[in-house]
Amino acid sequence: EAEQGFCPLDEASLVAYIKATPALASRLGGALDSITIREVGDGNLNFVYIVLSDAGAIVIKQALPYVRCVGDSWPMTRERAYFEASALREHGRLCPDHVPEVYHFDRAMSLIGMRYIEPPHIILRKGLIAGVEYPHLAEHMSDYMAKTLFFTSMIYNTTTDHKKGVAQYCANVEMCRLTEQVVFSDPYRVSKFNRWTSPHLDKDAEAVREDDELKLEAAELKAMFIERAQALIHGDLHTGSIMILPKVIDPEFAFYGPMGFDIGAFLGNLILAYFAQNGHADQANDRKAYKKWILKTIEESWNLFYNKFVELWNKHKEGNGEAYLPDIFNKSDLLSLAQKKYMINIFHDSLGFGAAKMIRRIVGIAHVEDLESIRDANKRALCERATLNCAKAILKGRRQYENIEQLSIELTENT
Ligand code: ADP
Ligand code: SR1
Ligand code: MG
Ligand code: MG
Ligand code: MG
Missing domain, CATH: 3.30.200.20 (Phosphorylase Kinase; domain 1)
Structure with missing residues (x-):
């Protein structure tokens, strides 16, 4: 060098x-x-x-x-x-x-x-593989997501300050392009970087590349990822970027992007952990109770995020933020309607991005230890196929969900 x-x-x-x-x-x-x-x-x-x-x-x-x-x-x-x-x-x-x-x-x-985040604190993904319950995880991660996303959005900031931040992080374009390639492009085309459990998932990977509806949805999310400078997002908020206290590490992909990319990374990786549990179940532990805990954590993480974000919005509604000006959003029912619309959009974005991130972990370059550590290839392929089918359904049907409980009921029924 x-x-x-x-x-x-x-x-x-x-x-x-x-x-x-x-x-x-x-x-x-x-x-x-x-x-x-x-x-x-x-x-x-x-x-x-x-x-x-x-x-x-x-x-x-x-x-x-x-x-x-x-x-x-x-x-x-x-x-x-x-x-x-x-x-x-x-x-x-x-x-x-x-x-x-x-x-x-x-x-x-x-x-x-x-x-230094010292032992016994470990990477969350490792704890999820070991089957450890973290009763405060949803509380803490919703706190992190609500604060980092709300306070870097235009709900809180002037457009002048917002654009200063956007300009600074715009230069992280090479990292964004890496994500564009490995999350939104490569899984949907033949690429020398892609891999999957083969031959078990050969047909499944091909089906992803030939699913026009899926490709349209992935392209829509890709455009949102590139165009929507909503808040200063972490950019790689999977369960390997969280060390349980929790502390969030590794924001090298940070830029002003869609909030749902962070929330979806976290929720999508919890869903990956959920689908991997069948591969970790053994005679000593069938992991059924643990799967319930993961679903409860998914529900609480979103619901607490929602409440905390809206709470911050209400607290700062007379502040400098220029997205929803106080003299325009001057009636409480109008403000609460604006908040509902804003939050349902973030919810659907989060589901879409979460699903896209699940798909890339099955058929793209970078896999996750949750599934990779299932040594029996037949068993692993079954878990991966279930994950992939779930992710495809979420990516296509994300706008139909009215709340997170609907998703967790579906996950319970299908596994
Ligand atoms: P990369 O960008 O290559 O993914 P990470 O920042 O995720 O690197 O760090 C890789 C690993 O290093 C983590 O999985 C964790 O085990 C360890 N690590 C990183 N930061 C810390 C820290 N502050 N304290 C303790 N361990 C850390
Ligand atoms: C070459 S892809 C490497 C992946 O690891 C990082 O943590 C990001 O998730 C990236 O997509
Ligand atoms: Mg990392
Ligand atoms: Mg990193
Ligand atoms: Mg990811």
């Missing part, structure tokens, strides 16, 4: 980097001779180091100029680290309880130093 000021770090050079960086050294209590470093990146894109000393701990994340899970044949801008650090700071300001603190950001090095 010839670019000025950048070099990919390894365990040894990271020690030297930390010693030369007071904002990081101080977090380790100055006990720099006792440092141990472990690379733990299990994501698709970046390198993540846990740095421990006798007196403290930090996490260092570095973006290299390519997609990690593919290799240097897929170049990718290191500027993603800048957008990740910016979104961590912005979302952290709006929702400090659920975002890790950024200690240090080095744009030339594409490097972020942040709070």
